Amino acid sequence: MGASMATGGSFAPRNSFTRILFLTVFCFVLFIYTFKPSSMEHIEHLRPPQMHPQPNNSYAPERQSDCTLKQSSLMQLQDTYDLGDEIEYARRYVRFHRQDIPRKAITKLDTDLFPRGFDSIDIRNPPPRTTCLKPIDVPVPRSPIPNTVNASELLFGISTTYSRLTDEEISPINEWAHWLTDGNGKSNGAGLILRLIDASKEELEEARHVMASMGMDVKVYPTDSSIEMAKRYLSLLPALYKDSSRPNRKFLVLGDDDTFYPSMHSLLHELSQYDHKKDLYLGTLSEDTNNIARHGSQAFGGAGVFFSLSLAKKVADKFDHCSTNEKIDESDTGWGPKATSSYENAFTRTPRQHSRSCVTSINSTSKVIPRGSTRQASNPYHCTTSKAACGTKRGPDDFIISNGFSIAYYPHGVDFNLHQMEKTFTAAPDDYGWNLDFMLGPQRKNLLWTGRKVAWELMESLVQHDGSVKQIYIRKADDYRWTYGKDGNRMFDKDGVLELIWISS
Structure with a gap:
């Protein structure tokens, strides 16, 4: 049986972790760009997705958080991602302020992401509202739009x-x-x-x-x-x-x-x-x-x-x-x-091959946000729908948000170098341990199967009618990575859904 992270308890995964020192990092890569719904409808033929206009950033700065829960939306998520009837759920608004500031590698925040933990929700009979929190305010540099x-x-x-x-x-x-x-x-x-x-x-x-x-x-x-x-x-x-x-x-x-x-x-x-x-x-x-x-x-x-x-x-x-x-x-x-x-056949050759995959942010799941191009990103289209800032944000709780990829939680705290990539992949067919070092630098040991990390992965990203961007991050209780040892107990016994709503100031 896995332990809950529901409201009222400490963020303790499955074993008997007591309250931990809140020291963490809240990091995300965030760009304000808006586009279309997250997925393309296809049944028997190729069909274009419904187009959404780019968001109008003129909505009221003092916008109130919408904390209502719709059973129909939860049931749709359950059907799409095979969620259990009982889940752990949380929603948080993030309000970004476009400013003439440089793009920082790491920005410290003084706000917890989920200070009240998660709500335990029965999808068959959900409450009318979820825990309501004030939006997190985040300064971001101005970026050109598509x-x-x-x-x-x-x-x-x-x-x-x-x-x-x-x-x-x-x-x-x-x-x-x-x-x-x-x-x-x-x-x-x-x-x-x-x-x-x-x-x-x-x-x-x-x-x-x-x-x-x-x-x-x-x-x-x-x-x-x-x-x-x-x-x-x-x-x-x-x-x-x-x-x-x-x-x-x-x-x-x-x-x-x-x-x-x-x-x-x-x-x-x-x-x-x-x-x-x-x-x-x-x-x-x-x-x-x-x-x-x-x-x-x-x-x-x-x-x-x-x-x-x-x-x-x-x-x-x-x-x-x-x-x-x-x-x-x-x-x-x-x-x-x-x-x-x-x-x-080239009479003049470039003096060097320039990588357009320059790392502008390294996150906890070893993904990179490149400056110009990339390949095999996790749901790369989803990561563009909230394209407002690039960098890492650090807060006082043990969450790291890599916007467009994942939300990770570290129950033992973050005691590693955020600028060092986690080695969650290996070279093939021959892995000498240093194959990737000249391009990625020495990688730090991964935290899979250690009980020291769990992640919710971005599955949906949608530009809503009011111009805000809703992101859905999913964690499955039976994910083989989030265990105490490769064949150990699960860290959680319920599926998890985290919802981030990005709004402009």
């Missing part, structure tokens, strides 16, 4: 399958709309060439129609799975160069379908530091030394590879040479054909 960006200098190329587009669990369409539109259903100027592997004419047209209805400037073409993957990927670059919009672009970009650009403003600022008229091949090395040893000094596509037009022309002209069987075989002996072609 509807002010002009990304017309960029043309992207992506190859994927129709089945991935229509899979409601992994579909990247919401993510693409984030960095290809202004957030209000109009293009931000960037273009996309999308190739769908083995797709029918009907599937191609449906994908084009749905994405265009969301505001994306997209052209959709078929491609054949019988073509070797490396050649199929490389062929995207000549296709981008031949596109009619190419003369108006500065960079052509190859990326994976799960590449995500949180901030187009930041990405464009980074690119502005380079002379696009030169032969440029911009990207970042893999963070794993295994991959560099196997594939050489090449930019990996997960975070996007950027070509200036002059270099793209040279690569496109050499495509037939670069895509021979001999060149493709080289990719199996250490060099990918794309990188080989780029390096062999």
Whole structure:
């Protein structure tokens, strides 16, 4: 049986922890940007999500917290996430104040996140209200919003399958709309060439129609799975160069379908530091030394590879040479054909490969918020719906909020360096312990299965009609990570739901 963290008790997980010293860190990465609902409806066909306008920040500064509970909403969460009838629940409003201040790595707050603990709620018969607390006030730096960006200098190329587009669990369409539109259903100027592997004419047209209805400037073409993957990927670059919009672009970009650009403003600022008229091949090395040893000094596509037009022309002209069987075989002996072609035919090379995955915040769950692009973030679309500040906030209780990813609680307190990444993942196939150090720095020991950490993960993020942003974080009682030892007892015996409502001052 797990212990409760309900109202009236100390924040004690399952074993007999007594009151602990409240010393913690409340850290979050927060940006005010608003977009659409958190997920895309799909039953049998690809369907665009309902669009929401960007929030109007003119609502009253003295807005009162809404503490009412709706059984229908709780039942929907229960059905979606397989929650038990009895849950631990809490809601808190966060009011941000946009100010002309620098972006801090860590900001101290003097307010507990959940000073009264959690409410024990029976979804079958919930109370009319939850514990009502005053909003937490947080100063944040002013950040540009998506509807002010002009990304017309960029043309992207992506190859994927129709089945991935229509899979409601992994579909990247919401993510693409984030960095290809202004957030209000109009293009931000960037273009996309999308190739769908083995797709029918009907599937191609449906994908084009749905994405265009969301505001994306997209052209959709078929491609054949019988073509070797490396050649199929490389062929995207000549296709981008031949596109009619190419003369108006500065960079052509190859990326994976799960590449995500949180901030187009930041990405464009980074690119502005380079002379696009030169032969440029911009990207970042893999963070794993295994991959560099196997594939050489090449930019990996997960975070996007950027070509200036002059270099793209040279690569496109050499495509037939670069895509021979001999060149493709080289990719199996250490060099990918794309990188080989780029390096062999670039008269001027960038002095270094610039990583656009610069860490601006490190949180307790080893996720990063990059300055320009990233890959494989946890629900990256959700993390953009409350995009107002970037940094960590420290408060006097033992919670760490990494906005857009998780809310973590440390029952023994935070006695580690917040700037050191937690090693919750390992290199593959060979992990020497230091594979990731040159990119991520030495990682601290993870706290999984120790009883010293538990996390609620962001599952939903919704821009509400009044412009506020509601986030739903879920913790499952049977999550294998939150135990006392790998085969030990659970830290909690009830599922947990935390709700954060972001409002503007």
